[in-house]
Amino acid sequence: MLDLAKRVYDHSFRIDPIVRSLLDTDFYKLLMAQTILRRHPQVSATFGITNRTARVRIADEVDEGLLREQLDHARSLRLSKGEVTWLRGNVFRGQGRILGPEFVSWFENFRLPEYELATRDGQYELTFHGPWVETTMWEVPALAILNELRARSVLRGLGKLTLQVLYARAMTRVWEKIERLQRLPDLSIADFGTRRRHGFLWQDWCVQAMAEGLGEPRFLGTSNCLIAARREVEPVGTNAHELPMVYAALAPDDAALAHAPYAVLGDWQEDYAGNLRIVLPDTYGTTGFLANAPDWVADWTGIRIDSKDPIEGGEEAIRFWQDHGRDPRDKLAIFSDGLDIAEIERIHARFHGRMRIGYGWGTLLTNDFRGLMPDGRLDPISVVCKVMDANGHPTVKLSDNPTKAQGPSDEVARYRRVFGVGDQATMPVVV
Amino acid sequence: MLDLAKRVYDHSFRIDPIVRSLLDTDFYKLLMAQTILRRHPQVSATFGITNRTARVRIADEVDEGLLREQLDHARSLRLSKGEVTWLRGNVFRGQGRILGPEFVSWFENFRLPEYELATRDGQYELTFHGPWVETTMWEVPALAILNELRARSVLRGLGKLTLQVLYARAMTRVWEKIERLQRLPDLSIADFGTRRRHGFLWQDWCVQAMAEGLGEPRFLGTSNCLIAARREVEPVGTNAHELPMVYAALAPDDAALAHAPYAVLGDWQEDYAGNLRIVLPDTYGTTGFLANAPDWVADWTGIRIDSKDPIEGGEEAIRFWQDHGRDPRDKLAIFSDGLDIAEIERIHARFHGRMRIGYGWGTLLTNDFRGLMPDGRLDPISVVCKVMDANGHPTVKLSDNPTKAQGPSDEVARYRRVFGVGDQATMPVVV
DSSP, rough: OOOOOHHEEEEEEEESOOOOTSSSBHHHHHHHHHHHOOOOOOOTTEEEEEEOOSSOOOHHSEEEEEHHHHHHHTTTTTOHHHHHHHHHOETTEEEEESOOOOHHHHHHHHOOOOOOEETTTEEEEEEEEBBHHHHHHHHHHHHHHHHHHHHHHHHHOOOHHHHHHHHHHHHHHHHHHHHTEEEEEEEEEEOOSTTOSSSSSHHHHHHHHHHHTOOTTTTEEESBBBHHHHHHOOOOOOOTHHHHHHHHTOOSHHHHHHHHHHHHHHHHHHTTTTOSOOOTTTOHHHHHHHOOOGGGGGGGGGGEOOOOOOOHHHHHHHHHHHHHTGGGOOOOEEOOOOOOOOHHHHHHHHHHHTTEEEEEOOOOHOOOOOOSGGGGSSSSOOOEEEEETTTEEOOOOSSSGGOOBBOOOHHHHHHHHTTTOOOOOOOOOOO | OOOOHHHHHHHHSSSOOOOOOTTTSSSHHHHHHHHHHHHOOOOOOOEEEEEEESSSHHHHSSSSSHHHHHHHHHTTTTOOOHHHHHHHEEEEETTSSSSSSHHHHHHHTTTOOOOOOEEETEEEEEEEBBBHHHGGGHHHHHHHHHHHHHHHHTTTTOOOOHHOOOOOHHHHHHHHHHHHHHHSOOOOEEEEEEEEOHHHHHHHHHHHHHHTTTTTTTTTEEEEEEHHHHHOOBOOOOOHHHHHHHHHHEEEHHHHHHHHHHHHEEEOOOOOHTOOOOOOOOOOOOOHHHOOOOGGGGGGGGGEEEESSHHHHHHHHHHHHTTTTTOGGOOOOEEOOOOOHHHHHHHHHBBBBEEEEEEEEEHHHHHTTTTTSSGGGGGGOOOOEEEEETTTTEEOOOOOSGGGOOOHHHHHHHHHHHTTOOOOOOOOOOO
């Protein structure tokens, strides 16, 4: 039956917006923003996009006008009343609001700040200058917009049935992965795929598939706040590299620099009253981080293993807890680096029963369109949005994988010295 | 946007009808009905359902009440004005109506006649008694209803995403077959899958996929009139076994019996003015039929190969044309028996360039859900609706495959003698 009102209303759309809500972002951005707002409201930080998949010339594929339209639309967004209610309603185990009133009222008035867009050598230079607490909020929507615009450009002009079969293939692929996941004992897995997703609706489908195919408690939830709210699953996440990177950039001397990663943890456990205690140890090398960690770091719930070979990283975590007299079986390792089903199975076979395991499954959950278009034109790319400087000081990341390192070379050298990072194994960055 | 009117209207549905139009049938039923109406309006005939896949107890799977509701709903259907217009508008190569005014005005007043339904040993005994021209019209809707009800019963209670993935898998499977078809030179293929389809909407999807994936002239059209009308593709079909079976049953003596299959062709070429001349030679054995055929049978456009091994049947057709001094490259062989992609490729490799080839692709186009549910519960079954008697005389079918033979054993013996049918190779009936 023709819904005349709908048809006429639809004609009034100026664009088909990719990001339609400020909640269409990862939960950990809000958690980090709350800490930034509380402790570092005056710090300014620049964020910038880097496409590590240099062979894909995004600026040739994605029209600049369309990109500006989408970014401008994202800047027009404000939280709705219902979204604020949802934010306030999230609590730790039934008590204690995760996001306090100061942060929520700041967020209620928030709009995404300005952006700068230039093109160089087939790539977009998209940068965000301003207060850290504001620029940090661009990371996820900027990446989601770029990735979805690229997919739209590749798919433009395909036939209706061809498109339907393309999605049928992608759905079948996701479901076959879920069927393999069903066989893993004591599985705990979450969607971490917002930033590199094929598109919002596709991520939303993937979350529903995980919810139906795995159910609770195996499917823990999603990092995407909007989808968590709509699908009534848990929003999940803790913190990311930008915290130690900015803390390090602001350190006045080498001693403060060496201490910076632990200072982050100290602030975090205070801000979240002992909740959300997942260590992300690899910003300046996991081995050194663990070797020099104060004993209380071993009290944290778990460790996220994000850039080292996961088997090596998992064994290292177990040794760390054992060395500190903790039982690894009480501890949680969260794997989140370029996961796909075979990798998850490999990790599970190795570690199940030896410690608690969680998976943060990103790009190859929400954007596994590999091979579904000729020449891999729909394959996901490794595009990131990272903090570049803080109060004018360049930021540095070493990671456990030199391919993911970032920063001016003299600063990288200094950080390697301060954190005692020697040779590292290079691993290809899948996504 | 909520379409209130639609929601309220939807609440008024009593059932979800499977057959929603008298055009939701195969084109050749109308062509045959026109000849029956013109030449044999007084002949009565009984049609009945047989499930050759005895291991599937349809009556245990499909509720009798639901079956009656669907059959009753089909009986309530009448042609709409637009459907009549479509029927009148079908012409041979731009001139000459395929369906004449007498038939169309009969069809405008037509309703499906009564049915008789009983259950025996886990199978439905569904029979239709009455004038041949009326009972013949039940074949396709009765089969489509049974098959779709079975699918609905198997799928009841599955989750939304599980269902979506099931269809995603089936779509991918169809599309991969179409991609293989794209590689066959001079392909000409049509959908013949109405009666054993998974469901109407699924057949409709398959036709759209064939149209988009192959296009004209490779995709010739569909046997389903309703889908042909809606999707603006050609309706295709000529005639079936029921014509020689009834002509044979009505033959007063052995001489008339031996002549019956050729009498059918004589009437047919008169009724269709030399169009639609595809011989279906296997009702009482292809070899004898061709050996005894008058020379003018070799003037017909082509032969449909429906129950013999297709390679053997194709070679036999070529020999027949050669023996009669016709060039097989001017002739058309239509393969229509249990086809699937590998079989089509095998036939094409053998005969391409040696004669014109057409494929009538049925069940494994519109109902290839094999293996998509545990225990093959969604696999297609070989259920048929055949004419059982004419004016009280039992009908007989021998076919080239004894598995498909039908009739009382004394009559079968008589027919075998009259048509000189010796030993035949038994082949499993796939679908």
